[in-house]
Amino acid sequence: MDPLQRAPENQATPLVGYNVATSDNALMDAVRAYGGEHTAEIVEDITPIGSLSGSAQAREAWHLSNENEPKLRTNDRYGNRIDExxxxxxxxxxxxxxxxxxxxxxxWTSQSPVAHLKRAAGFFTWGQAEGGHMCPITMTYAVVPALRADDALAKQWITGLASRTYDFGIRPPEEKAGLLAGMGMTEKQGGSDLRTNTTIARPTETHGEYLLTGHKWFTSAPMNDMFLVLAQAPEGVTCFVVPRVRPDGTRNSLSIVRLKDKLGNRSNASSELEFNDTYATRLGDEGRGIRTIIEMVSATRMDCVLGSASLMRKALAEAAWHTSHRSAFGATLADQPAMTNVLADLAVETEAATFVAIRLASAVDKPNDPHEQALRRIGLALEKFWVCKRTPMMVAESLECLGGNGYVEESGMPLMFRESPLNSIWEGSGNVNALDVLRALGREPESLDAWITEMAEVRGEDARLDTAVDGVLTELADLTDVEVRARRIAASMATSLQAAVLIKHGDPSVADAFCASRLAGDWGGTFGTLPRGLDLAGIVARTTPHLEN
Structure with missing residues (x-):
C-alpha cells in the first residue's frame, strides 16, 4: 500500500455518536439531586436532546453556522429598506x-413542577451543540417574567413565545406559528450605566403607545419578532415592547445599522439598531424601566451560568476523549500522571459549575419559597461572576490537552475558545456582577441569610468549607473599602456555594478535590496542580465520554 494512502495511526477519532446528557455523570447526579421524584421525567426529556447534541449532524451544523456568518440586507433589489x-x-x-x-x-406555561429544572438540563445539553443560536433561545425564555408586568401584553405574546415551532421571518405575529424575543438596553455612550440612555420615548394619543427615537448599541438576533428596550419617557427610564411588525401589519421603522464583527459567537447576528419614530408599547410604569426589565436580566444571567458550564463540559469532553485515544512516550496520554492531574482538575471545575447551575435553576421552580428566591438572586450574581470568569482559562487548558491538533479550526477548540469570554461580558461584566453582590447584601439581608443557610446545611462536614465561610463573614464584618474587595468577596462566596452543593450531592472524590484546591489553597494556581492523595484517576474516569451502542 502506498504509505501516503495508509490511515494515520495514533489519532483520536472525532467525538460523535455519544449522548451528551446521559454520558455526563455530573449532570445526571445533579438532576437526581434536584429532580427528586421527577428525575425519570427529566431524564426521559433530555435523553433525545443529548443524542442529537452529540451527533455528527450537530457537529457539522456547529462548524457550518460559524463558518457561514449571518449577512445584513438593508435594502432589497429595488432599493426598498428591509433591514433583514x-x-x-x-x-x-x-x-x-x-x-x-x-x-x-x-x-412558564407548563404545569410540571420541575419545568425550569428540566429546561435548564436541556439547555445545558443542547448548548453543547452550538452556542451562538442559544442567544435568541435565552432571550425568548427570559422575556416572560418581564412581560407579566402587563396582563394584556403577556396575553398577546406569551403563547407564541412558548411555541415549539420555529417560524423564521418578519410577518405579523398572529400569522406565525412561533415567536422569538430579544432585548436592547445598552447605548454607545453608557454601556452598563443604563440611566445615561438617550433614546427618547414620546407618548402618542393612544394610551400606552409611544414613538421611540434613538439607538441601541448591542441587540442580538434582530430578526426576532419583538424586543424589550429601555428609553427615556417623560417620567424617566421606561421599558417598552418594540415589535418588528406594527399592529396595522406594516413593518416597524427599525433600522439595522450594522452587524457586530465579534471575537466569537459569530453564528449569531448581534446588531446596532436605530429608532426613528419606532412604534412601541409601554411595559410597566414610566420611570420604572430598569426594575421592570430586571427579571429578564436575571433569567438571562441564569442562562449565562448554564451556558458557560455547558461550554466547560464540551471542552472537557473533547480533551478527555482525545487524551484517552492518543499515546505518547509509551502510554496513553490520559494515563500519564501529569495529564491525569490536568484532566481531573478540569473535571473538578466543570462539575462544580454544572452542579451549582442546576441548583440555581431548581430554585426557579419554587417562586413562592422565600429562601429559594433569595438564594437565586444572590446565587446568580455570584455564579455569573465566577463560573463565567473561569470558563476562558478552563477552555484554554482543554485546548492545550489536544496539543497542535487543538489549535487548528477543524478541532472546534479555537471556536470554543473564542466563545468562552462571552457570558462573562453579556448582561453585566465581572465588576458589574461583583458590585451587584454587594448591593444585594446591603439592600436585601435575606440574600445573605439564604447563602448562610445553604452553608449551614453542610456545616461540620468539611473543615475547609467551614473555614472559608468564616472568612467570608469576617470580610463582610468590615465594610471599609468594600468595593475594592468586591471581587474577592464574590469569589469566596461563589466557591463556597459550589463546595456546599458538591459536598451535599456531588461525587465525594470531586468534592474533596474541590475543597482541597479551591478552598484550602492546596493548588498551584494553574490546572493540573491538584495535591497528592486525591482520587484523580477516578475523577477522570467518570468524566470521559462513552459512545452510544
Whole structure:
C-alpha cells in the first residue's frame, strides 16, 4: 500500500455518536439531586436532546453556522429598506431543534413542577451543540417574567413565545406559528450605566403607545419578532415592547445599522439598531424601566451560568476523549500522571459549575419559597461572576490537552475558545456582577441569610468549607473599602456555594478535590496542580465520554 494512502495511526477519532446528557455523570447526579421524584421525567426529556447534541449532524451544523456568518440586507433589489438578516441553513436547523425541544418560553406555561429544572438540563445539553443560536433561545425564555408586568401584553405574546415551532421571518405575529424575543438596553455612550440612555420615548394619543427615537448599541438576533428596550419617557427610564411588525401589519421603522464583527459567537447576528419614530408599547410604569426589565436580566444571567458550564463540559469532553485515544512516550496520554492531574482538575471545575447551575435553576421552580428566591438572586450574581470568569482559562487548558491538533479550526477548540469570554461580558461584566453582590447584601439581608443557610446545611462536614465561610463573614464584618474587595468577596462566596452543593450531592472524590484546591489553597494556581492523595484517576474516569451502542 502506498504509505501516503495508509490511515494515520495514533489519532483520536472525532467525538460523535455519544449522548451528551446521559454520558455526563455530573449532570445526571445533579438532576437526581434536584429532580427528586421527577428525575425519570427529566431524564426521559433530555435523553433525545443529548443524542442529537452529540451527533455528527450537530457537529457539522456547529462548524457550518460559524463558518457561514449571518449577512445584513438593508435594502432589497429595488432599493426598498428591509433591514433583514440572512442565515445559513445550519442556523435554521439548530434553531428548529432548540425551539422544538421546548427551550424557549414553554416552562412558564407548563404545569410540571420541575419545568425550569428540566429546561435548564436541556439547555445545558443542547448548548453543547452550538452556542451562538442559544442567544435568541435565552432571550425568548427570559422575556416572560418581564412581560407579566402587563396582563394584556403577556396575553398577546406569551403563547407564541412558548411555541415549539420555529417560524423564521418578519410577518405579523398572529400569522406565525412561533415567536422569538430579544432585548436592547445598552447605548454607545453608557454601556452598563443604563440611566445615561438617550433614546427618547414620546407618548402618542393612544394610551400606552409611544414613538421611540434613538439607538441601541448591542441587540442580538434582530430578526426576532419583538424586543424589550429601555428609553427615556417623560417620567424617566421606561421599558417598552418594540415589535418588528406594527399592529396595522406594516413593518416597524427599525433600522439595522450594522452587524457586530465579534471575537466569537459569530453564528449569531448581534446588531446596532436605530429608532426613528419606532412604534412601541409601554411595559410597566414610566420611570420604572430598569426594575421592570430586571427579571429578564436575571433569567438571562441564569442562562449565562448554564451556558458557560455547558461550554466547560464540551471542552472537557473533547480533551478527555482525545487524551484517552492518543499515546505518547509509551502510554496513553490520559494515563500519564501529569495529564491525569490536568484532566481531573478540569473535571473538578466543570462539575462544580454544572452542579451549582442546576441548583440555581431548581430554585426557579419554587417562586413562592422565600429562601429559594433569595438564594437565586444572590446565587446568580455570584455564579455569573465566577463560573463565567473561569470558563476562558478552563477552555484554554482543554485546548492545550489536544496539543497542535487543538489549535487548528477543524478541532472546534479555537471556536470554543473564542466563545468562552462571552457570558462573562453579556448582561453585566465581572465588576458589574461583583458590585451587584454587594448591593444585594446591603439592600436585601435575606440574600445573605439564604447563602448562610445553604452553608449551614453542610456545616461540620468539611473543615475547609467551614473555614472559608468564616472568612467570608469576617470580610463582610468590615465594610471599609468594600468595593475594592468586591471581587474577592464574590469569589469566596461563589466557591463556597459550589463546595456546599458538591459536598451535599456531588461525587465525594470531586468534592474533596474541590475543597482541597479551591478552598484550602492546596493548588498551584494553574490546572493540573491538584495535591497528592486525591482520587484523580477516578475523577477522570467518570468524566470521559462513552459512545452510544
Amino acid at each position: 438578516v440572512e442565515f445559513h441553513p445550519s442556523w435554521h436547523w439548530l434553531m428548529t431543534q432548540g425551539v422544538g425541544f421546548g427551550l424557549t418560553a414553554e416552562p
